[in-house]
Amino acid sequence: MTTPAIELQDIACTFISKDAPGQRYTAVEHVSLTVGAGEFVSVVGPTGCGKSTLLNVAAGLLAPSRGTVRIFGQPLTGLNARAGYMFQAESLMPWRTALGNVMAGLEFRGMPPAEARAQAEEWLRRVGLGAFGDRYPHQMSGGMRKRASLAQVLVLDPDIILMDEPFSALDIQTRQLMENEVLALWQAKRKAVLFITHDLDEAIAMSDRVVVMSAGPASRPIGEFAIDIPRPRDVAEVKMTPRFLKLHAAIWGVLREEVLKGYQQQLRRAA
Numbered sequence: 399m400t401t402p403a404i405e406l407q408d409i410a411c412t413f414i415s416k417d418a419p420g421q422r423y424t425a426v427e428h429v430s431l432t433v434g435a436g437e438f439v440s441v442v443g444p445t446g447c448g449k450s451t452l453l454n455v456a457a458g459l460l461a462p463s464r465g466t467v468r469i470f471g472q473p474l475t476g477l478n479a480r481a482g483y484m485f486q487a488e489s490l491m492p493w494r495t496a497l498g499n500v501m502a503g504l505e506f507r508g509m510p511p512a513e514a515r516a517q518a519e520e521w522l523r524r525v526g527l528g529a530f531g532d533r534y535p536h537q538m539s540g541g542m543r544k545r546a547s548l549a550q551v552l553v554l555d556p557d558i559i560l561m562d563e564p565f566s567a568l569d570i571q572t573r574q575l576m577e578n579e580v581l582a583l584w585q586a587k588r589k590a591v592l593f594i595t596h597d598l599d600e601a602i603a604m605s606d607r608v609v610v611m612s613a614g615p616a617s618r619p620i621g622e623f624a625i626d627i628p629r630p631r632d633v634a635e636v637k638m639t640p641r642f643l644k645l646h647a648a649i650w651g652v653l654r655e656e657v658l659k660g661y662q663q664q665l666r667r668a669a
């Protein structure tokens with residue numbers, strides 16, 4: 399077997415509780431998870447179960463309290479330099495144009511400006527923003543900003559792409575367009591993707607594998623499903639196929655109870 403792109407081994411993350419500083423809260427525990435080179439893996443689970451925590455661990459933004467992280471076989475210490483990260487929130491610098499934003503990472507790496515500009519323009523074209531390089535973030539729609547963010551990540555040609563609910567703020571049509579575009583780009587480049595989402599439909603439509611997390615505290619994977627739907631896929635069309643519906647029913651069977659538990663916990667915390 400080839401070395402996985404990401405290998406989380408028996409990870410635990412314990413935080414000082416926000417509600418009671420004297421208490422500790424174990425968000426995730428006994429999490430072992432791999433993403434193969436070129437594999438698209440989604441993690442789904444109830445709200446607050448620790449999905450973003452795991453992504454932060456894979457990005458090297460958060461050191462786990464226990465366990466090891468290996469990136470292409472090497473123990474991760476510090477930031478994961480082989481990964482690009484696409485957050486739920488906007489990541490564009492408001493004072494830079496779309497082109498300036500996409501160029502920024504290349505410039506920080508020390509690439510000569512003319513070359514950085516040429517590569518950034520090429521990526522803006524690939525994400526459908528070729529004519530909008532001179533727009534500032536506030537002059538773009540939410541969908542355009544997401545495209546620019548995507549170009550910002552992909553221009554750096556990372557071997558691993560970490561995505562935390564990147565499309566959750568978009569309307570459904572724009573979202574489906576973006577999902578298809580991400581799949582097309584992924585299919586062409588075959589990077590390892592770790593994708594976090596609340597949306598089971600999205601997870602199944604996009605992924606090679608879907609991992610289901612239990613409700614917290616001490617969340618861990620409780621189910622793993624191979625998505626054997628042929629590619630290329632159209633995310634809207636695939637949702638009407640019998641295989642999709644069967645997989646959806648199977649995964650929802652595992653996820654449903656955890657979502658209810660997570661919801662009850664939220665209500666208790668809010669009370």
Ligand SMILES: Nc1ncnc2c1ncn2[C@@H]1O[C@H](COP(=O)(O)OP(=O)(O)OP(=O)(O)O)[C@@H](O)[C@H]1O
Nearest residue numbers: 413414415416425444445446447448449450451452
């Ligand atoms: N830095 C921190 N300090 C204290 N608690 C934290 C910290 N980061 C996360 N937590 C807690 O750990 C748990 C997991 O959080 P996380 O954001 O990873 O969940 P999530 O599954 O991504 O949530 P959502 O689906 O709502 O985005 C939550 O209960 C959260 O309050």
